[in-house]
Every structure is written in structure tokens, then in C-alpha cells.
Amino acid sequence: MKIGIVGSGLVGSTAAYAMVMKGIGREIVLVDKNSKRAEAEAKDIVHAVPFASPLIVRKGDYEDLKGSRLVIVSAGVSQKPDESRLDLLKRNAAVFKEVIPGILENAPRAILIIATNPVDIMTYLAAHYASRYEIPVSKVIGTGTMLDTARFRTLLGEHIGVDAQHVHAYVIGEHGDSEVLTWSLATIGSMHLEAYCDRQGILLNDGMRRKIDEDVRNAAYAIIDGKDATYYGIGSALSKLADVILHEQRSIVTVSTPNPEGVDVKDVSISTPHLVGGEGVLATLTLPLNEEEQDLLQHSAEVIHKAIKELRDFL
Numbered sequence: 001m002k003i004g005i006v007g008s009g010l011v012g013s014t015a016a017y018a019m020v021m022k023g024i025g026r027e028i029v030l031v032d033k034n035s036k037r038a039e040a041e042a043k044d045i046v047h048a049v050p051f052a053s054p055l056i057v058r059k060g061d062y063e064d065l066k067g068s069r070l071v072i073v074s075a076g077v078s079q080k081p082d083e084s085r086l087d088l089l090k091r092n093a094a095v096f097k098e099v100i101p102g103i104l105e106n107a108p109r110a111i112l113i114i115a116t117n118p119v120d121i122m123t124y125l126a127a128h129y130a131s132r133y134e135i136p137v138s139k140v141i142g143t144g145t146m147l148d149t150a151r152f153r154t155l156l157g158e159h160i161g162v163d164a165q166h167v168h169a170y171v172i173g174e175h176g177d178s179e180v181l182t183w184s185l186a187t188i189g190s191m192h193l194e195a196y197c198d199r200q201g202i203l204l205n206d207g208m209r210r211k212i213d214e215d216v217r218n219a220a221y222a223i224i225d226g227k228d229a230t231y232y233g234i235g236s237a238l239s240k241l242a243d244v245i246l247h248e249q250r251s252i253v254t255v256s257t258p259n260p261e262g263v264d265v266k267d268v269s270i271s272t273p274h275l276v277g278g279e280g281v282l283a284t285l286t287l288p289l290n291e292e293e294q295d296l297l298q299h300s301a302e303v304i305h306k307a308i309k310e311l312r313d314f315l
Helices: 010-022 033-045 085-104 120-134 146-160 193-200 206-217 219-227 232-246 291-314
Strands: 002-006 027-031 057-058 068-073 109-114 140-142 252-259 269-275 280-284
Touching: 002 010, 002 085, 002 193, 010 027, 010 033, 027 033, 033 057, 057 146, 068 085, 068 219, 068 232, 068 269, 085 120, 085 291, 109 120, 109 232, 120 140, 120 252, 120 269, 140 269, 140 280, 146 193, 146 206, 146 232, 206 219, 232 252, 252 280, 269 291
Parallel strands: 002 027, 002 068, 027 057, 068 109, 109 140
Antiparallel strands: 140 252, 252 269, 269 280
């Protein structure tokens, strides 16, 4: 099973490394405009193979993506000093206008996993360009709030003293400042969060919830302030999503997809829980949100829609 990664920077290369460590796929092809960087990353990662799983990792071009089951897209440009968000979006839209056709002309059956930020808008753009190749939106998947959901579960688990894998709670909406933590639906095992805390004598008041909310929402800012970039968490999320697709696990993950159910805003890509398998997005789960959470999700969708609307003339 071949996996392509277009964009061999910190996110793309970390995803490749995570897949080698987990033994996901059989061959990983790194494609980058900076061919020297792609070759160096491939050589460095392949030296880890004897300590992990027997995968082939190599540098390639778009032609080498032929036969890929899925392609991760982490290519993009960074924001310049004093550059507006719209100007950054225009430059990344120009990158995707070249990258998405380059992928699909060589791997027309591949599922696209979008990791480039702002991921919701870039997922929408990827689907827009992919539609010219008659690729259904179910095969264009943004990492969305997968990482935010993991952060929420981790911090909540730390507070109540439970392994994060047994904490069930979702972050939905934008992968960004307007994201929504669904406190009303959080469960520990099969117990509602509040019932679990009452039974275990754990204090979880409004102040503590606000602290967890802020730490989840600002996690990327804190990490970037300390080391300029985030890549381990998102690299692991990409590895997990690749595993779900390649092995048809039919997992429920909070990924970003175009025109999701549950919001009244059209022409938008946003994260909600989806059933994902070998053919991409198989179904959308509409959550029974409380009124406040539903309003916040609607606001989050409007934030993304506004940015996409500003790009309309550029597409």
C-alpha cells in the first residue's frame, strides 16, 4: 500500500516517521518543491526502519504517486510579517491550484488528507479543485479538530485521573479560535462526565472547565511560542487517519469535510464527528448539542464561510 506525502516539512516528515514507527502502509513517497529537503527527510526516516517496521521511504515527484491509496497534503507557505490572513490564503490557494491537480492527474483514485493550515479553508479549496476531476467530497478529508479533540481528552483525563483513551469528548467546528468543546456530551467510559465526577468525588467547577477550555484552544500558540511549530501531535493524527483508511477501520473521528450536516451555513468545510473507512467519509454524526453549543458551532461555521467568501474572486 503506497502513501504519498506532498510537503516534506516538519508536519509531513513527522507523519512519515510516525507511520514507520506504527508500520502503516508499505511504501511512503515524499514529494516537495524543495527536492533536496524531501530526499534528506526520506534518507533520515529510512534509517529508522531497522528499529521499527519494514517500509520503503523515498523521495519522489508527482509521477511517483501513481498507485497511491491516499495522499497527505501538508504543502503550503508560512505567513509573512505584516501579511494579512486573506493574502496568506491567496498564496496557499495558489499552491493548492498546482498541487491538487498534480496529485490527481497521477493518482486519481487516491483519498486526499489535508493538513495545511488554515485546514478548514484549505480542505474546502482542495475539494473545489478536486471536483474538476470528479472526485467526491467524501474523499477529501481535512485533519480538522482531530488534534484539538485529542488535546481535550488528554487535559480532561489528566484532571480526573483517567487514561485519555477512555475519555469520550469532542471538539468540533473550526480548527482555530472559534472551535467548540462539547462539554455537555463528555463521558468517561459510559458515564456522563458530571455523574462520574460526583461518584468519584472529583471537583470540576466552571473555573476548571474554563482553564481546560483555554488550554485546549491556546495549545498551539503555547507550543509555537516555545519552539516555533507544532508537528508531533498532528503527525500522529495523520498517521492514525492513514491507518483508519488503509485498514478500513470504520472509526469515528472529528475531521473537516465540505458542506457538513448540522450547520445552516453552506459552502463551508468544518469538523464534526464522521465515520471514516476505506472509501473516505462514510457518514456524518449529528450530535445532540445543547443550545449554547449549537449557537457556537453556527458562529464557527460563519467564521470559516466569511474567509471562503473573501477568496471567491481568486478561485
